[in-house]
Amino acid sequence: MGYCIEEECFAMTITKSLLICVGIKILMCINKVLNSSSNDAGIDSDWLDEGDRRSAFVETNNRVRPLHLAYVAGYKLQGGFSDIEMKLAMENILVEPEVKMKWIKQIPKGLREDFLKACDEFIKPTQIQKELDESGGNLLHIAARLGSEKLLSLLVPCNSSELTSLAFEKDLQDCTPLHLAIKNAHKAAAMHLIQVAPATAYWDRKGGSPLYLAIKSGYLDLVLQIFHHLPGTDIDSSTRKQIIEAKKTSIVYAAIRAGSHSSSTNDMLRTIMKEIPHCIDSINKKGWRPLSYAAFKGYSDEVSYFLNNFPDSALKPDIDGSFPIHKAVCADHLEIIKQFLSLCPLAMDVIDIKTGGSILHFAVRYNRSDIFSYLRKKTSKRIRNLKDRQGKTIKDLVNDLHKSTRSE
Template sequence: MQKEEEEEEEEEEMEMEMDWGKHTLISNSMEAAIYRAAIAGDIDGLTTALQQDPELNLLNQLTPRDDTILHIAARLGHHHLAEHIQSCCPDLFKSKNYNNDHPLHLAAAGGHLSIVQSLSTIAGGHPSGRETEAEQEVLNVINGKNKQGNTPLHMAVKAHQYEVAELLFKRPGSALISCSLNLEKKSPLYMAAEAGHEGLFELMMKFVASNVDAQNMLKDGQPLLHVAITRRNMVVLGIALKYVPSLMDAHDRRGRRSLSYAASRGYVDGVCYILDRFIGCTYKRDGNGSYPIHEASSKGHIEVVKEFLQRFSDSKELLNRQGQNILHVAAKSGKANIVSYILKAPELEMLINDTDQDGNTPLLLATKKAHVEIVSILTWDKRVRLEIKNGEGFTALDAALNYRGTTRSIREMLFTALKEDIAPRGQPKTIETEKNSTLEAYKDRINTFLLVATIIITVTFAAGITVPGGYDDSETHKGMALMVKKSAFQVFVIANALAMYSSIIVAVLLIWAQLGDLNL
């Protein structure tokens, strides 16, 4: 049995060696003379190599990366060599390398305008009657995509070769490629907007405006206006809305339209531009259930929030899908600047104790999310009602005591911010243990501080009585410190006095806190 297994293993190893041998044999390798001629752009060298071996076929000459000699000439910009190769092998322009790149892809990426011009026109040498067929073959190459889904036009725009890009775009029958998506869901039009090339972008947008198919193709890609907003390019934004206003309603992955996206980015100029042209979009709810003003509030962009409230005063009443106003969203997101602004605006007072669909006030949401600063800001405002319960019967204090975060000190800080002596509880029985544990934790900390303060008082008092250097026993200056005129001694006395008196004050406050006032 063992012998049979060993024989089987030997056979498998032999098969693997044979397969490896086959792989080695089929590995491509271009003739050295032809490769050198292609790299150097040497037409004479290529001609000589072909004359020395008439059986050589340029179609079969491939590098290990499956590049043909035309790929090499196109990549390196050898225009005269590329024309010579096309005249010898008219069909070589259709060849692909390992990445599915045509020679046109490489020429476009390299910005070799003359080669792109020759490769994107009908190659010569076709019999009469094949002009239409040849034209279609050229269009297939122009529309051809490599493994990344990029067309030659993608390659040109990506490499910032805009003159080449315009040439390819203006090629009859190929303008629709400007909306073709690669694997990143980006079209050449999108990439032009991303790069900020306004001339090329407007040229493409004019075509899109008059072509329904192009507009439909854009719906599947990344939102065009979003990239203009991200780059804060007002010119690109204006061009896009000028030719295709319907782009305003395009959603991103989070369901945000362009206005909401601009609001979330804090792009005030973009928000104002869109509002000037599309007033009604302020009241359009996004796919994620929010309005533009909610997006600005959640990100803390106060200038954008002010712009919305100034233009549309009733936008303060807008509620997202959870029934939350802008104060709810700001409190939940921990945006103290928005919360402070709303509390200072008398016209926004209605938002302070408003509840969402689960009965949560802004204070409750901030407590649940452990935003201590927000809780502190809200509790210091006398208009905030601490006794309001949510749908579960919890007040803000209940939420603080039931906080299950990993950092214990946050719960204690929330507890302190809510002023335990005046903040009511909704479910005292369920949270009594949490309350007691919090009180005990604070008392332990108070005792530690009190011990340290007492030690400092003792040491500083002793240092004040037994001063360094001793006292003067002479009749004229009896009782005076010997080092009283030394500057270092004077600094010591002042620092020692400050330490002693501040420690006494701290000790008094801590004793007071021990009696029940934890806010101290």
């Protein structure tokens, strides 16, 4: 038992000795500062080696750290650590600041303290570097994901371009900060990023551009904001071509779908077509043009808009050789067909390029009896007697249909 007591006393003596050594070095630093003529008093951390730096953050039995005493006394830490890094260390970051706080270098020195204070509302400083390492990107990505307009305003004020380049960087998922703000429905944050760097709204990725995401989500206010700061007519030709040729993430098809889910007029589609009218020739992944897609889906308002504002689109074939009115016949949309004949009568005479079939041929092939009855009274004699590429007239197809029906 005596041996154990002696051993414990010896350990306590060693611990106290180490703390005294650290304290002496820190006091030497403080004394140096007090004796200096500099007005900006500070502790020169170059006087502390790596081991002493670690010890300087270790608490004693009464939960007091050597550096805490210096900090409370009003001395700033100079040299190896910045003022902000010491504050982070005081928040129990028990790893080397160089490893855990690389993100600080992205912030101008004059903004670091304000940024740290703003972070307290949204994210722990200890979590920032972890997220950057896992997801890539920069501090704007974190602020956008959190939806913090306050953090974004600190990093990229609307009247400053010092850090605007950060808005164009992408994370490991190929997303810009604006992508993340819109995906997470942080509209205020998205508005700020659009003001700072509107060109990023047109940056495409596998999941679509921010403009596409805003349209898909039905955020008309964001779309209007994008076009206000960078009109579609002002974008460069390569970007315009990319937008028009996008198949899976086409903005015009997203606008058509967004309008179809709303009871109001499709303002989204009107806005898109006003800014980028060339979208009328966009081809989706099925090889269809916008009017064909709207006709097949039975979107009456969108069909009416296209026929009134882009009447030539009714006479342009899709990749499969058929025309928009053919799609309406296939999908059995009689009211859509009536719109075609009323607003673009020439659509009555279009012939499918691959099969050579008229709209009457399609009505019989797809067994659309109501449409056939309506069109037979409207079509010309030439169309009624027309032979397709198999050499069959409408009458031949009708007879074939009756035979197959009787055999069943």
